[in-house]
Amino acid sequence: MSSPASQGAGAASSTQQSGPPYLPTIAQLGGRPTPKVDDPISGVLLAFFVAGAVINMTILQINRRRQHKFLFSGMLFGLCMARTVALTLRIVWASRPTNVRVAIAASIFTQAGVLILFLVNLIFAQRIMRAYHPHFGWLTPVNWVFRVLFMCVGALLIMVITATVDSFYTLNATTRRIDRDIQLFSGTFLAALAFAPIPIVIFSALLARPKRRVEKFGQGRFRTKIYLILFTSTLLALGAGFRIGVNFDVRPASNPAWYHSKPCYYCFNYVIEIICLYTYVIVRFDKRFHVPDGSKGPGDYAAVYGAKAASPAGAEPAKPGLHRQMSLAQSVASRVNDEEDVFGVTDGDADTFSGSGTEGEEQKERAWERRAQGEATKEDAGEAV
Numbered sequence: 592m593s594s595p596a597s598q599g600a601g602a603a604s605s606t607q608q609s610g611p612p613y614l615p616t617i618a619q620l621g622g623r624p625t626p627k628v629d630d631p632i633s634g635v636l637l638a639f640f641v642a643g644a645v646i647n648m649t650i651l652q653i654n655r656r657r658q659h660k661f662l663f664s665g666m667l668f669g670l671c672m673a674r675t676v677a678l679t680l681r682i683v684w685a686s687r688p689t690n691v692r693v694a695i696a697a698s699i700f701t702q703a704g705v706l707i708l709f710l711v712n713l714i715f716a717q718r719i720m721r722a723y724h725p726h727f728g729w730l731t732p733v734n735w736v737f738r739v740l741f742m743c744v745g746a747l748l749i750m751v752i753t754a755t756v757d758s759f760y761t762l763n764a765t766t767r768r769i770d771r772d773i774q775l776f777s778g779t780f781l782a783a784l785a786f787a788p789i790p791i792v793i794f795s796a797l798l799a800r801p802k803r804r805v806e807k808f809g810q811g812r813f814r815t816k817i818y819l820i821l822f823t824s825t826l827l828a829l830g831a832g833f834r835i836g837v838n839f840d841v842r843p844a845s846n847p848a849w850y851h852s853k854p855c856y857y858c859f860n861y862v863i864e865i866i867c868l869y870t871y872v873i874v875r876f877d878k879r880f881h882v883p884d885g886s887k888g889p890g891d892y893a894a895v896y897g898a899k900a901a902s903p904a905g906a907e908p909a910k911p912g913l914h915r916q917m918s919l920a921q922s923v924a925s926r927v928n929d930e931e932d933v934f935g936v937t938d939g940d941a942d943t944f945s946g947s948g949t950e951g952e953e954q955k956e957r958a959w960e961r962r963a964q965g966e967a968t969k970e971d972a973g974e975a976v
Contacts, residue, residue, distance in 0.1 A: 612691040612759040618847035620837050621856030624685035628853060633678045633685075636861045640678070643868050644671035650877055660884045661877040663714075666707050667868060673704035674861065695759055699752055701860065705827070706744055708867055709785050712824050713740060715880055716788035716795075719817060722806045723799040725889035740784065747777040778838060782831035788824040792817055806893040810878045819874060823867040830863040 624633075651664040677700035684693045717737050721728030754773040761767060796817060799805065807813050837850050849855075882892055 611761070612695065613762065614689070614691055614694070615759075616844055618842040618844050618851045620834060620851055620859075621853055622844075622847060622851060623688055624681050625688075626682075626685045629685045630682055632853070632857055633682050636857065636865070637675060637678045639865050639869075640671045640674040640861075643865070643872065644668050644675065646872055647671065650872075654877060659877070659881065661881050663711055663880070664877050666711055667871065670704050670707040670864070670868065673700055673707070674864065677701045677704060678861070691759060695756060698755055702751055702755070703748060705830070705860070705864060706748055706781070708823070708827055708864060709781065709831075710741060710744060711871075712788045712820060712827065713737070713784065715816070715820050716791040716824075718808065718880065718882060719792050719820065720795040722808060722813070722892060723795040725806050725892075729888050740787075743780070744784065747780055751777045775835070775838060778831070778835035782828065782835050785824065785831040786828040788820050789828070792820050792824075804893075806890065808882045808892040809880050811874075815874070816879055819870065819876070819879070823870060826863045826867055830859045833859045 647664045647668040651661070651668065654661050654664065677697055680693055680697035680700060684690065684697050687693055714737075717728070727733065750773050754770040754777075758767055758770040758774075761770075805813060809816070833850070833855070837855075840848065840850075842848055842851070886892060
């Protein structure tokens, strides 16, 4: 993660500054913004994120009215809003280069936004794994592993924000070293998290049993879902790896390297996120990666979407969680003998015994009447009935 406050060597020159907070003394990704260069670039990127926010919120509301629950559109809306704030603060910082508090706020929002995409891809990778390996993917220990990863994202974000703010408000070399270690650890962990969906999806596909049917979910071809996750995860891992690699190389602010330039800052931060954002929107990821609400175990994905494919238009699909009960009922029914198995009764015999419709009932009544008349005649004649 990029951090303008990754302080290390050069703390001595900070003693000449007035503060706190203090301006960073080492080279940072993107450098200090200037109105002539950063305002036009930030304005164009700002337009993309504002449009993305409108599109994702519109999709979210339309799906909500259709009872199509897909919260990831709301998460991408949050990403767009975080990026809108970050770019706006960068424009303000360009006009007020000595305002350290604006620089701190811009840095925090820049670091926070991309984590949303990390979470989205990680959840999608989990769904791919459950589709290929339902009995393994729904195990409680596996679910807890993903939950711990999700919680780690929030914890690391808090750590990064705390270390970043603290490094702006101290001149103590030891404190700044600790802050820098925290930033490097958090950035490395998050870069690994951005890369994690790639091996999860690849190994899930390679280790799948050929004869076992994949529990597909959502609309569209299943391989397209895999390609989407691999493509976006590769871009996000590239951006995260580049940012943390830049932070490991400490250089003075007066002598930045080529990888501290503004093109690198905008491309490995905002451009990558815009590509991922609009890729998901254009391919309608809200339909491709949707799973039934209430899915809790193996078979829930396939049960609902299989019912949708087989049922006529307008029919209500099967509810999640009923797949295992239906399978059990069918298994029991296959073990119960019917009347034909027990008594050897054929369809013709059944018609003979029971008749068919009104004609059968009339035949029964006439037979009972003849039998009753015969018994009455025998009684009158003194014969035994």
